[in-house]
Amino acid sequence: MPSIDLNSDLGESFGRYTLGLDDQVIPLVSSVNVACGMHAGDPAVMRRTVKLAAEAGVAVGAHPGYPDLQGFGRRDIAMSPDEAYDYILYQIGALQAFCHAAGARMHHVKPHGQLYNRAAVDPELARAVAAAVHDANLDLVLVGLANSELIRAGQAEGIRTAQEFFADRNYTDKGLLVSRKLPDAVITDEDFAVARVVRAVKEGTIESASGKLITVKPDTICIHGDNVHALEFAGKIRTALTEAGVEVKPV
Numbered sequence: 001m002p003s004i005d006l007n008s009d010l011g012e013s014f015g016r017y018t019l020g021l022d023d024q025v026i027p028l029v030s031s032v033n034v035a036c037g038m039h040a041g042d043p044a045v046m047r048r049t050v051k052l053a054a055e056a057g058v059a060v061g062a063h064p065g066y067p068d069l070q071g072f073g074r075r076d077i078a079m080s081p082d083e084a085y086d087y088i089l090y091q092i093g094a095l096q097a098f099c100h101a102a103g104a105r106m107h108h109v110k111p112h113g114q115l116y117n118r119a120a121v122d123p124e125l126a127r128a129v130a131a132a133v134h135d136a137n138l139d140l141v142l143v144g145l146a147n148s149e150l151i152r153a154g155q156a157e158g159i160r161t162a163q164e165f166f167a168d169r170n171y172t173d174k175g176l177l178v179s180r181k182l183p184d185a186v187i188t189d190e191d192f193a194v195a196r197v198v199r200a201v202k203e204g205t206i207e208s209a210s211g212k213l214i215t216v217k218p219d220t221i222c223i224h225g226d227n228v229h230a231l232e233f234a235g236k237i238r239t240a241l242t243e244a245g246v247e248v249k250p251v
Contacts, residue, residue, distance in 0.1 A: 003247040004201050005162065005220035006238060007031040007143070008230065009063055009112065011049035012040035012072075021231050026052050028234035029223070031059035031250045033110045033143070036091035039065030039073025040112075046098050054104035059250035061143065064091035065112030073113035074180065081128035084115070088132035096136070107250060108162065109133045110143035111150070117177060119153075120145040126153035134159050141251055146216045147175055162251040165218035167197050167237055168229070170209040175216070184209050190232050194240045197221055201246055219251050 010022045011034040019040070026032060032053045035041030041049075053060045065073030067087060079087070092109055099106045111119055111129055119126045126144075130153040133142045138159060144150030146163035154161040168187045170178040178185040187193050200206050204217050223233045238248055 001245060001247045002201070003249050004218065004241060005030050005059075005251045006223070006234070006241070006248050007033060007061075007110070007164075007220050008223045008234065009033045009035070009110075010053075011035045011045050011063070013045045014040055014042050014069065022049055023052055024231055025223075025234055026056050026058055028231075028238055029058060030248050031061060031107060031220070033061045033063035033108075033112075034095055035063050035065070035112065036095050038067045038087065038091055039069065039071075043094075043098075046095060047101070050095070050098045050102045050104060054099075054102045059107040060095075060099055060104050061108035061110055061141075062092045062095040062106065063110055063112050064088045064115070066115050073115065076114050076118065081124045084125055084128040085132045088129055089136055092132065092136040092140075106137065106140065108141035108143050109136070110164070116145065116150075119150040120148035120176065123149050123153065126150045127157075130154045130157040130159065133157075143220060143251075145175075145177070146218055160251075162219040163217060164220050164222055165197070165200050165206075165216050166222045166224075167193050167233055168222075168224055171206065171214060173208045173210055173212045173214070175208075175214050178209050188229055190229060190236055193229075193233055194236050197237050198240050198244050198246075201241065202244060 142154040
């Protein structure tokens with residue numbers, strides 16, 4: 001039976017501010033990416049999210065981002081590769097401590113937001129990200145945009161990689177994510193999103209925002225935890241994959 005990972009970016013609440021439906025989304029996915037306090041999250045949120053995931057038997061990964069709480073890590077920050085390496089290694093280490101305390105094994109690392117998008121096209125930044133994951137733990141899986149510089153950097157570093165497809169985002173003709181500054185960046189139609197995911201997994205193709213056919217061979221499917229449709233997307237996508245004969249499990 002073919003299989004695919006279904007992941008979600010969670011642990012993004014902060015202090016008095018609550019974002020997402022983590023406790024409801026976790027049982028529907030096979031892995032979670034936990035914010036590490038730079039773009040979102042705080043120590044208490046990290047601990048609770050790791051605990052929820054561990055209790056549900058869901059794979060836990062670090063979701064490091066730019067140090068940008070106000071901008072939710074979605075703004076570009078001028079950062080050298082060495083600085084990026086330090087920030088990523090720091091965040092991986094922080095979440096690793098909470099995983100250890102919860103008796104859970106850290107499974108993967110997936111950069112967040114603009115750090116993720118820039119590493120997809122910037123070879124130097126991609127190498128810094130891959131090096132940080134390599135030096136943190138050789139057993140970790142590096143999650144990156146399918147066919148991107150980040151995937152190539154991880155492969156060159158000799159670590160395991162997982163190519164990611166986004167259920168709730170539109171793509172450019174070059175296979176990159178449509179900028180969130182544009183009105184068609186985020187997909188809100190649940191049925192459309194479900195059909196795209198099944199096609200990507202079964203056929204290895206999707207259509208870009210302009211209608212161009214793009215080749216994708218995903219290892220993992222992402223549903224953004226801060227998407228207002230996250231709960232509905234997760235449930236319907238998991239059901240559709242099961243009905244299509246695809247097993248949902250971690251990479």
